[in-house]
Amino acid sequence: MKITMTEIVERALTGKPCSEREFDIRLSKRARELVKEYGIFYDPANPVPRDFGLANSVFKAGFQLFCELGVYCTSTNKIMSFSEEEVRYALKHAPAEVWFGEGIDRRALTPRKPEDKKPPWCFLGAAGAPVSSEQILSILVESYAKIPQANSITTPALTRVRGVRISPGTPLEILGAIETVRIAREAMRRAGRPGLPIMNLVATATTDSSLISALNSEFGARSSDGVLVGILAELKTNFALLNKAFYAKSLGFRIAGELGPVYGGYAGGAGETAIVTVAEHLMGLMVYQADWYLVFPVHAIYTASSSRELLWVRNISAQAISLNTNLLSLYLSYIAAGPMTEMALYEIAAQISSIVVSGVSIEAVGVAKSRHEDRLTPIEPKFAAEVAYTSTRLSLQDVNELVKQILPRYEDKLKNPPLGKKFQEICDIETGRVSREYLELVTKVKKELSDLGLPIE
Amino acid sequence: MSEEKYFAELREAIIAGDVQRARECAEKIVKEGLDPLKAIEEAIQPVAKIVGEKFEKLEIFLVDLIMSADAMKAAAEVLTSAIKAKRPLRPAGKVVIATVQGDIHDIGKNIVAALLVANGFEVYDLGVDVPALKIIEKAEEVGADVIALSALMTSTMRGQKDVIDMLKAMGIRDKYIVVVGGGATTAEWAREIGADGWAETAPEGVSLIRRLIEEKRGVKP
Numbered sequence: 001m002k003i004t005m006t007e008i009v010e011r012a013l014t015g016k017p018c019s020e021r022e023f024d025i026r027l028s029k030r031a032r033e034l035v036k037e038y039g040i041f042y043d044p045a046n047p048v049p050r051d052f053g054l055a056n057s058v059f060k061a062g063f064q065l066f067c068e069l070g071v072y073c074t075s076t077n078k079i080m081s082f083s084e085e086e087v088r089y090a091l092k093h094a095p096a097e098v099w100f101g102e103g104i105d106r107r108a109l110t111p112r113k114p115e116d117k118k119p120p121w122c123f124l125g126a127a128g129a130p131v132s133s134e135q136i137l138s139i140l141v142e143s144y145a146k147i148p149q150a151n152s153i154t155t156p157a158l159t160r161v162r163g164v165r166i167s168p169g170t171p172l173e174i175l176g177a178i179e180t181v182r183i184a185r186e187a188m189r190r191a192g193r194p195g196l197p198i199m200n201l202v203a204t205a206t207t208d209s210s211l212i213s214a215l216n217s218e219f220g221a222r223s224s225d226g227v228l229v230g231i232l233a234e235l236k237t238n239f240a241l242l243n244k245a246f247y248a249k250s251l252g253f254r255i256a257g258e259l260g261p262v263y264g265g266y267a268g269g270a271g272e273t274a275i276v277t278v279a280e281h282l283m284g285l286m287v288y289q290a291d292w293y294l295v296f297p298v299h300a301i302y303t304a305s306s307s308r309e310l311l312w313v314r315n316i317s318a319q320a321i322s323l324n325t326n327l328l329s330l331y332l333s334y335i336a337a338g339p340m341t342e343m344a345l346y347e348i349a350a351q352i353s354s355i356v357v358s359g360v361s362i363e364a365v366g367v368a369k370s371r372h373e374d375r376l377t378p379i380e381p382k383f384a385a386e387v388a389y390t391s392t393r394l395s396l397q398d399v400n401e402l403v404k405q406i407l408p409r410y411e412d413k414l415k416n417p418p419l420g421k422k423f424q425e426i427c428d429i430e431t432g433r434v435s436r437e438y439l440e441l442v443t444k445v446k447k448e449l450s451d452l453g454l455p456i457e
Numbered sequence: 458m459s460e461e462k463y464f465a466e467l468r469e470a471i472i473a474g475d476v477q478r479a480r481e482c483a484e485k486i487v488k489e490g491l492d493p494l495k496a497i498e499e500a501i502q503p504v505a506k507i508v509g510e511k512f513e514k515l516e517i518f519l520v521d522l523i524m525s526a527d528a529m530k531a532a533a534e535v536l537t538s539a540i541k542a543k544r545p546l547r548p549a550g551k552v553v554i555a556t557v558q559g560d561i562h563d564i565g566k567n568i569v570a571a572l573l574v575a576n577g578f579e580v581y582d583l584g585v586d587v588p589a590l591k592i593i594e595k596a597e598e599v600g601a602d603v604i605a606l607s608a609l610m611t612s613t614m615r616g617q618k619d620v621i622d623m624l625k626a627m628g629i630r631d632k633y634i635v636v637v638g639g640g641a642t643t644a645e646w647a648r649e650i651g652a653d654g655w656a657e658t659a660p661e662g663v664s665l666i667r668r669l670i671e672e673k674r675g676v677k678p
Contacts (some may be wrong), residue, residue: 169558176612192564206612233564
């Protein structure tokens with residue numbers, strides 16, 4: 001039988017007590033052991049592996065890790081445990097089709113398989129990157145909605161509302177969260193796509209109270225939108241997150257388990273991070289009863305996901321999930337470089353092409369690590385969508401060869417990436433029109449990628 | 458057994474992250490009448506540097522770093538108490554570290570804290586979602602040199618500014634070196650809020666803190 005949300009909370013309250021430090025160490029050690037037991041090897045020479053036996057081993061190890069360790073609740077310092085039977089039952093009955101959006105933009109998100117010819121779901125936009133004003137948020141979302149491949153929108157996060165910097169847990173955060181939804185809806189209407197779903201409700205809302213406030217339909221949120229509920233690294237949650245999941249679920253929103261395992265962090269190395277990525281999918285399924293998954297393994301030092309190790313972690317974990325489940329997984333690409341740089345476009349090409357052939361869908365793009373205010377334009381997600389559609393015509397082997405040629409073009413710059421220019425320096429702030437210089441740069445890189453085997457139309 | 462052999466044993470225990478063995482090695486060094494200060498300088502400090510460098514290259518991972526830091530701390534406690542009778546040993550610096558109010562992310566902060574411990578700093582880790590006043594009260598209580606503030610989210614960065622503003626309002630801003638870091642922050646942000654420094658990565662954060670303390674103490678870096 002399906003576990004109810006009440007039972008989930010009960011397990012957080014009555015689970016086995018454990019210190020957080022002990023849980024972290026236990027996770028690291030067990031992940032390391034399982035990598036050895038299952039013979040999982042990271043091969044830097046092949047960042048896009050085509051070894052389904054290896055992918056299946058990653059899945060089995062991740063499944064075992066989750067069932068053995070459970071989930072740590074930092075609010076109670078207790079471990080929530082789940083049996084293998086419970087997890088298998090939940091996997092069997094996980095939704096294999098979830099509908100988002102309204103009117104002509106209503107679409108079903110469905111699973112993909114490695115080398116699937118079906119285009120990925122394109123969740124396009126800012127990936128919660130910071131923007132300094134309501135005006136920039138508005139013009140960006142309007143531009144995102146005009147990208148033909150967009151199935152859903154990922155909004156930026158406002159850092160200021162009415163010119164005042166937002167503080168978490170204050171009414172300013174609630175106001176910022178409400179304004180984000182209201183402005184985004186209006187911007188999509190202007191673009192002629194009022195039914196497009198927002199799948200990162202609500203990027204500006206950090207606390208449970210502001211998220212709950214912003215989900216009120218009065219401000220434009222719809223139950224056909226997606227709500228992200230974070231997983232704390234690694235395999236942890238708390239009551240504020242459970243509050244978000246419980247409330248959004250009760251209103252019928254499509255909940256995503258949002259997981260960003262840290263390579264080099266408690267997960268450990270590449271093999272360990274891949275199995276933790278699988279385990280955290282299962283946590284989303286069991287603890288948040290997620291309908292879909294937003295996945296972004298990141299590098300502890302570079303805080304982006306375009307390095308060689310991270311490409312491997314993303315691709316092998318995506319194949320593991322895609323081959324063994326129907327879970328609806330979207331991988332978010334964080335790039336280190338900023339807009340209007342060749343490096344940014346190469347990072348996008350490497351991540352998007354490989355994750356699409358690995359059998360999942362995409363969220364694009366976290367530009368300049370989603371860290372630097374206003375360092376994003378509509379060009380990066382548009383370019384990502386074009387790469388994604390082109391990649392459906394390629395095989396894992398093709399993309400492996402492609403990525404091997406792209407990586408040397410930016411690998412040595414990951415520590416100190418070029419930040420490029422700000423939105424205001426590249427785009428017309430009234431119309432969103434992109435500078436000719438940037439468009440020419442994109443044309444140049446597309447030509448180079450075409451020569452390497454990625455013929456973007 | 459020669460002095461170098463005792464020191465080598467201690468180094469091995471620290472690299473292995475074996476707290477119990479590191480403590481025992483330190484106790485043996487004291488019992489054998491070897492110079493505890495020399496043990497800190499020649500066994501612990503070089504290993505701290507190696508461990509930090511290995512983490513920066515991700516040749517080791519966070520759990521290894523934390524366990525080595527714990528082992529170093531255990532050994533250093535034994536050796537320091539042996540020295541104290543002769544002359545007080547000054548720590549590399551006292552650091553109060555926290556993730557600011559509203560933010561519950563701790564990995565980055567934990568990495569910095571572990572590296573600081575490994576490098577001989579006295580670290581007071583207040584955890585996550587910590588109110589500005591609580592951070593300042595702790596700094597006052599322990600006589601900290603540095604307040605280190607982490608924030609992952611753009612929506613929680615302001616908590617760093619709140620600490621600095623409160624220090625100013627209390628008239629004690631100049632008492633402390635305030636450094637900021639975390640996923641959402643930038644050098645530009647650090648300048649905007651009047652922090653003394655910003656670092657993108659944990660190892661850079663440790664170097665920054667060391668440099669700022671040396672500058673404040675008037676020691677040439």
